[in-house]
Amino acid sequence: MMQQTAAPAASFRWPDESVSRVPFQVYTDPELYALEQERIFQGPVWNFLGLEAEIPEPGNYKMTHTGEAPVVMVRKPDGSISAVLNRCAHKGALVCYKQRGTIREFNCVYHNWTYDLDGQLTGVAFRKGVGGKGGVGADFDQSAHGLVKLRVERYRGLVFGTFSDQTPPLTDYIGAELIANIDRVLIKPLKVLGYHSQILPNNWKLYAENNKDSYHASLLHVFHNTFGVVRPNMGGGIKLSANGWHHLSYTERSAPNDDATGTEKVRSLKEQYSLEDPSLMEHRLELGDQVTNAIQTIFPSLVVQQILNALAVRQIVPRGVDRTELLWTVLGFEDDDEAMATLRMKVNNLVGPAGFISMEDGCVGGFVQRAAKADPEARTVMPMGGDAIEPSQGSRVTEAAVRGFWKGWRECMGL
Amino acid sequence: MMQQTAAPAASFRWPDESVSRVPFQVYTDPELYALEQERIFQGPVWNFLGLEAEIPEPGNYKMTHTGEAPVVMVRKPDGSISAVLNRCAHKGALVCYKQRGTIREFNCVYHNWTYDLDGQLTGVAFRKGVGGKGGVGADFDQSAHGLVKLRVERYRGLVFGTFSDQTPPLTDYIGAELIANIDRVLIKPLKVLGYHSQILPNNWKLYAENNKDSYHASLLHVFHNTFGVVRPNMGGGIKLSANGWHHLSYTERSAPNDDATGTEKVRSLKEQYSLEDPSLMEHRLELGDQVTNAIQTIFPSLVVQQILNALAVRQIVPRGVDRTELLWTVLGFEDDDEAMATLRMKVNNLVGPAGFISMEDGCVGGFVQRAAKADPEARTVMPMGGDAIEPSQGSRVTEAAVRGFWKGWRECMGL
């Protein structure tokens, strides 16, 4: 477990009990940002680290992050997975500086200290000095100077880590109702089809909210609406974990009721709009249901995505108070046939940094970030669905899941 | 009106009563910079927003700024002009993200909320939910969630806005003596000839001071001196508003008295220096007087410029504690004939980021900013004209107007 700083939360306090109004300051305050690193990403949460499929062989490792903290996850000979803070216990150099690779032990280039894959310090160069001179002091306890180790749990190929002793077991943390969607989507051994990295010009929370914001999907994204991936009047709903921290928003195929939506004059419903080559919108029902779109969040940093046959996990990595890296790992199943492989390539034009749908989430966060500076004391307002933080069946026109995010944020931050 | 933060002015206090000595800290302290946004740019001042000529038709809008705050000014059907903070009342996205355009209403792309041109909230997507589910809570008062509106006043085609109720009427704010120069220069309907944007590597106040610094003109700028645009011994003088916040420095053509200036060995007076093609220095007396150079400032962010036939307004936009964007709008009159059009193009080689004269103001601010870091407690000294903040007739060799700026700054900042 990491040491905890006593940094106070600046001049900040939450204005009132409601989480339906959020002060813009939370997106711009560097002190709050620093505190989030400690109280959220190093706090009682499960951070997504990566996929088992990325490190199949013993010694395979991958550099990853929990918040801004550099972390390495590595496959051990016994098949289990270990994760450590990527910082040498000696003078603090990264013990791994290549994105991925295969190792027998951690070997720091600076002074050649070595650690086993659990982070235990196994070697100190010139421990005994040279020719009887130098070397470590008598009181140096090697066992007390390993790498900071994370607790690791896995579920259906997803790997999570936490720095905190307080974090409940992973499945309790996620909760039965939301585990169900992971079971629904990750039904078979996974294959990584590739990665995207998208730099978002905004605070990480604006993107976290965006995923929980089931209200915007049919309004911002023309494609969702036009091609019936997500329409306000399609079936589905919102699910929330008991504590409200995590959510699932899903949509089921059904005949659009154009009157209903028509009356809303939704910008994004362009009746005329069509594709010359609609093959990328084809949907092979591979999960045994009619769900066209399912976006699930695991607080604070994971998004599990199914949009038609586009499957991915997205990791949110804060890169400063007004900058976020979104790491996409795009997935298929090991047993995809060629037709499915082709379909996945096509449908992935919908997502990623150039995705017909998701590109728009790349810019709206920046639109908020720029406006947030103007007057940090001002607050947003989220009236959809009242003040409630509860699931809803048949409608996604609510901001309940976003309120749930802020509930989680406040509970972790103690603010 | 915007909400006001209670942010304290860091450890800063003004050393003594005099405004003739300025601590370098005011150019480098991020907390003071944040406080300026609130107490100056969102305080009891008139911020320049743009020109009526830029939005002639109903629905024409332009993105602009007051300090760092994004603002939109828009022409209403009745011909009046409205200005709002460019931030959606829902979750804070920019409601306009294109520099200029024509709209009927404000329409936020994120969730499709709509506002009339006065910023009143007119539409909330799915206000009533879908199929009786979702929608806004019962207690949601739509009329309480409009865009933040600025008070707007206009004078001779210049458009100003303020967030504060305390700001006096525009003409009182500027004062009769300085209104007179606007009347003198903006004598006819204006035509925008183009824009410049110049990024200054310094705090915004260093450029604000530079404009009020009538002392430097003939010393830094060889062109002023060599070609008799501004020489210390030419006629003219300094005018100040009653409160000292605003100023005018002007120069009238008169025979140079080279003895007087010669004795000063002014670096910038290069007797030998001449132009192969002096046509760009030609001056057509279009304003009915002999004024060769008139630089007027309206605290905090506007400069009105007449240099020979080069007319412009300059808007000062802070972009961080050590970065400023200077937005030039270069002007002519609607009835300019072709000869005048040609002359304006030529004479504009004197100004802008590549201006023979004004380029130099682009670098001196950076020279100060870099030195300011060394020792923030140290202070400048402005001995010219003693401690006085008063007009002077016949001489510009005074720092009175700069002291006036600091008087205004202290009064707004309450420091």
Place this chain on the structure above:
Amino acid sequence: MMQQTAAPAASFRWPDESVSRVPFQVYTDPELYALEQERIFQGPVWNFLGLEAEIPEPGNYKMTHTGEAPVVMVRKPDGSISAVLNRCAHKGALVCYKQRGTIREFNCVYHNWTYDLDGQLTGVAFRKGVGGKGGVGADFDQSAHGLVKLRVERYRGLVFGTFSDQTPPLTDYIGAELIANIDRVLIKPLKVLGYHSQILPNNWKLYAENNKDSYHASLLHVFHNTFGVVRPNMGGGIKLSANGWHHLSYTERSAPNDDATGTEKVRSLKEQYSLEDPSLMEHRLELGDQVTNAIQTIFPSLVVQQILNALAVRQIVPRGVDRTELLWTVLGFEDDDEAMATLRMKVNNLVGPAGFISMEDGCVGGFVQRAAKADPEARTVMPMGGDAIEPSQGSRVTEAAVRGFWKGWRECMGL
């Protein structure tokens, strides 16, 4: 002497008496960084400014730095050297803005104030105004407004400056034992062979430590080991100034004892590794001894380097809390013959930003800086040589000199 700010050291306090464990916060905290400018670089230390050989003629000047403060050193007609803060006493512009040149006096471009080479204010433009109007106030005491002057001392062609009255004489500051190495290396009139500038992606202290870290030399740098420039079992040792602030680490040629090092399985000892053209490793014994490598530090910002025949001084210039510029001045002697000139060019492939040896010090600092962010309260540990801050003969496998650096840091910072 500069004015001192009263800025408090944020929430920081040193955890305990030992300097063998350093909180990562010292590498990341902007407030500590600001305090270092004042208490170290403008405090009771001798900052390296440059070489006499760089400004041989009267009026020759060079822009340099003490910490972030811009400083100019200039040769006076009497052959002595003067150094001033590069900031005009009027409004703070740089009085020199070209890297090097020749001047008779300092002449500020902004308002033409002039200073003699000692920084005394000698001219104020329009001091008496123009035509009896304007000019300086009656109470303006010209003698009180010079450039901030540094005390300057020289030793064997090295030029040092200090802002503090408290700093002891230079030779006392360095101490006899370490002066000896300067005498050993700078035996003849120097010739500048050229400059390198290397931007290090880390706090300046990480590079300062790196130079004092005699432990890493044979472990990180394959070349040192492979070619017997520095091997753990070669002769030499560590020297420290009485107060521990400064150090010398040196290595003498001797037969490698491969068993001893072999048992350590040192990553960097690649027995197989060799050069096709080893001419760049040739060593002409020009200093009358067998020393292959001597790295000397003068707290806080100077490194004196002899590696075989590669001679240089390195100046450490902080450029922000996580950015450092390392300025190399590569040296030869005036009487170098052609063969030596050729040899120096070849051997200099070992050092500088592309040096076979020194490039590695360019990246390890960044490795630490990135990891330091993760958990600022955590601490490094330096067990080599116990807690001692003392010289050692025959071994460099100690972190004594690094502890000495932190002793100096704490004494200057008062933390």
Place this chain on the structure above:
Amino acid sequence: MDAALLARLRAEAFLAEYVHVLDGGRLEEWAGLFTADGRYKVVTRDNHELGLPLAVMSCDGQGMMRDRISALRTANVFEPHVYCHVPGALRVLEHGNGTIRTESTFAVFRTMGDGTMSLFACGRSQDRLVEHAGTLRLAERVVILDSRQIDTLMVIPL
């Protein structure tokens, strides 16, 4: 002049026209620079070297290319911006039989509405050009980005 240099010159001239179509905002002409069944793909060096198939953007045939542009014009939301393509070193990998295969380094600078300029992408493109009515057309263009990172979004093709 030998055939290799001539092929080089013709490819360079064609790819310059390609660049000006994009940087000049004549996006409706883009698909027409490809053959009817031309393929277009933007991939990152990471995925490319790991042998992973994922593309940032991929079009099989002019139809999908025209769809990209029509979406950009009518459907997608993004902040207005322009590209400045600066092609670098072009090498001819193969020429003859009506085909020229080239590899070129490039940098693309993006400028936003407020004037913010940045290096948006750099890397190399691999282009297969085929003879078409006396001029050339792209049968395939693969753009390999050195960086895995895309700032904000990519809506205009490279």
Place this chain on the structure above:
Amino acid sequence: MDAALLARLRAEAFLAEYVHVLDGGRLEEWAGLFTADGRYKVVTRDNHELGLPLAVMSCDGQGMMRDRISALRTANVFEPHVYCHVPGALRVLEHGNGTIRTESTFAVFRTMGDGTMSLFACGRSQDRLVEHAGTLRLAERVVILDSRQIDTLMVIPL
């Protein structure tokens, strides 16, 4: 080789010489690369697309060009810096009758005395080249900057 490719090559070679005159600091040779009454203009894309006449820098004839350089050498105050021009895609718009009209993308990197490098400008230039004693001269050069922003100042022409 056909005339278009030859025109392209000659223009490219001439514009490369132009670039090296500026980047090499041989500024006194700059005006001589134009015809006596040559026109030079640097404008921003914003002004250009809005149809506004304002230029950042404009010279009518060699006299005004030489004045720009003499001012730079003797009158103006600025921090020393150098440009590195990297021309990109050149297309020939028109050639024949002793004239070659081209459009080229470009990037310019500025380096200050302390070594700070930055992307100073990018965009395109439109050049009209005319035959002159067996070589070429610029009758007109219009540089269109993608960004409205100029960092600090512009004193050396592009």
Place this chain on the structure above:
Amino acid sequence: MDAALLARLRAEAFLAEYVHVLDGGRLEEWAGLFTADGRYKVVTRDNHELGLPLAVMSCDGQGMMRDRISALRTANVFEPHVYCHVPGALRVLEHGNGTIRTESTFAVFRTMGDGTMSLFACGRSQDRLVEHAGTLRLAERVVILDSRQIDTLMVIPL
């Protein structure tokens, strides 16, 4: 086509191959692009203009060049990264007698493992090419960097 333009084309084609050897990571082929006793040098503009001999990197002959690469492969510690060379304006200084001397502007963008891109270097290279078995080889390459600053380290040649 006249000899100067042909020399220009051949040099450009050769230097493009040179760039792709480096950017493509085929570093073992680098020394082979030089003559056996070829000289390679990277210097800063400051040192160059002050007449100071110091180089950032210098190799006399293919042996020292191969040593640079073997050190990079087996000895030196650095974070993995790649270059993207974007050559700019090439001018022919001299040609004939089996030699072509050119000067070219360039920019190099560096991309780190995590995708961070930056302008790593810009300036000009002065290349002396000599005929070699029907193709060209570098007898000398001097790279002059506009900036004195090198970010972090330089291990891959330019």
